[in-house]
Amino acid sequence: EIDRLMAIITRLRDEGKVVLYVSHRMEEVFRICDAVTVFKDGRYVRTFEDMSTLTHDQLVTCMVGRDIQDIYDYRPREQGEVALKVDGLLGPGLREPISFQVRKGEILGLFGLVGGLREPISFQVRKGEILGLFGLVGAGRTELFRLLSGLERASAGSLELCGHALQLRSPRDAIAAGVLLCPEDRKKEGIIPLGSVAENINISARGAHSTFGWLLREGWEKGNADRQIQAMRVKTPNAAQKILYLSGGNQQKAILGRWLSMPMKVLLLDEPTRGIDIGAKSEIYQIIHNLAASGIAVIVVSSDLMEVMGISDRILVLCEGALRGEQLREHATESNLLQLALPRGLAN
Template sequence: MTPLVTIRNLSKSFPGVKALDKVQFDLLPGEVHALMGENGAGKSTLMKILAGVYSKDSGEMQVNGHPVDITSPAHAQSLAIGIIHQELHLMGHLSAAQNIYLGREPRKAMGLLLDEAQLNRDAQALFDRMHLALAPTTRIDTLTVARQQMVEIAKALSFKSRVLIMDEPTAALNNAEIDDLFRIIRQLKSEGVGIVYISHKMDEIQRIADRITVMRDGTYVDTVPASTPMSQVIAMMVGRTLEAVDKRIPDTSAHEVLLDVRHLHRGRAIRDVSFSVRRGEILGFAGLMGAGRTEVARAVFGADPVESGEVWVRGQKIRLHSPEDAVRAGIGYLSEDRKHFGLATGMDVAANITLPSLKSWLQWGVFLNQPAIRQVAQQMVDKLRVKTPSLAQTTRLLSGGNQQKVVIAKWLVRDCEVLIFDEPTRGIDIGAKSEIYKLLHELAAQGRAIVVISSELPEVLQLSHRILVMCEGRITGEVRGDTATQETLMALATQRTPDPLSVH
């Protein structure tokens, strides 16, 4: 069988970074080929070269057995190579259908007019094929990230791609949406489409992949069948053994209550939510996407208003009008949407880590202690293994997972007693995940109160001392971190209460 794609000895450098060093890869018709490796290993770069976004420095590429030099995204599309990028690229003010057919809209009246009706019919046909209940005319900026992702997939399908690259497609999808995506992938496979699947989620790789190629630090490690034990794949990825996280739950019952949330309420999103966290405690929030966990976090952080309820920090009631109020009271919030709230992508790594806490580096009220700032930033970069050529690198140029590490570093440096982490390890590789778990345990042991929201049940279980489960805006249960199982959490996460409006 002629491979759809063959890559040999491919190399690519960016200023200060050898992103790819003599990498090889091939893709067969009808296979799902997973590409795995730690943050910054070069996965996205390799695929961007195949998709014509970057040009290679050296090496050979073949498509259907013919040597090619892919020079632009349009060139890649003409070779039936489609890519769904790690970052979404949609236009917020346009409709779903307009985004899909941007620049190649169907025309009528001899090409003079846009054929809106045809445009929407074509998009509807794609959505039908995906079993996606979405009106083609919906504006993109009214959709959740998950649904925007689905539109990106529809767009890639619209190009009739024979090669489909998916760069972390499920990072923001819930389980039902992942099932939908996998169904579409299986269908494409049966049509002979080859799929490159990049993900840090091991369970997904095991479910969907046929082969796995592992990369490390810009080099090719090996290609193995997906039935290879995951521990072996992880060892190939990280090149070291991972330390297990200590999972003993400390007794914090006599510790001071740092955060006390009382009867928060807002419409249907937050329904009478109360909880408290003590010094040294890690409180996990589990639940399905849309259960209201992020809404609660944003309300506690003063980012969204509430109708009623109070937030107390160290026994004092705080004003809840803005994030500034919350930070002043010692509450930090790492948002799930790092692109919009977490990162100044045009600034360098050191600035992103230290700017929000610059006040602590004022000397005699005036001078900034530059060496101390750099030292703190460097410590964080080392500790979290942020892959960057220097502290002066613009964060936009870091790989997706490394950008996330910078946001985490920023909140770790800020001196907050209460830290709320919303999906802290989204897009983060398995090695860095365990580093972050260790850090959170350290922070708790130092006497902070930590709240962790995560959609990954194994993560909530591994991290939390105590777990609250939410469903439809309310807390449906509380369990200890050492006795809970995925099953108990799932049962609570789907414990719907009858809707009072629909009861007759």
């Protein structure tokens, strides 16, 4: 469809028509445009007349207002005990048990978890740590998140949250424990499209902030929505605006605002910046680092290798449903990560 659109635009241009093409997709801009004008926050910034000399980095810097190396906003943080511990997790999509930890003292631990994964997986994540999960399509990243968020049940393995056993039978259990997910497909799984921004922010906190268990405190709902809109810098006319009419970046920030209304220990982000313009990406990276600095363990799944390397303290690589390797930020390279991500028959 994109190729057909590009062909139509090219034909119209060749016929002498003037085409104004609005897009935040860099590859489309460089493919089709003869000149580019940048607007930021409703204001004119600059026009580039010669596309042959314009680089991707120059355009991004102009759009965001800072050098591209600073977009990921990485800030070293002190990490605490283990937050989440995963031991031998196994389930749909994983081929081997997966184990890991996420730091901050450690918050989350996963031991030999199985279920959608082809192998048991084990790892840990500490409080204040940003753990990146990288892999190609079909690697098992989303399947792992479905286990950690209670959407799927593990067939083997165990979870520990802040040193205590964690049983997840449903997403409700994960939310109650403070393990919160921003899903990959936000339009289908993350938002209520016809609901207002306020409703989407408050939906998960209603039970905790209601009177007699059913009547929502209207004052709290309005105040919380306004606070999160301001804190997340959600661009919307007001809290009553239908979230469907917001950009992808602002929808994502509203989802993050929803979880800030809840007690949070571990935040699971599945492709957090997919389909989002570069300016909104920069803002979301800042939010992620601020959450980690507050002691929350953050696990980020992304197919964008530069993004994973740019924001993570540590990176785990999945391949064909199994954990294939781990790289610390300071040692991670594109080549090393891609070698780990490729099926063994294809890797050099």
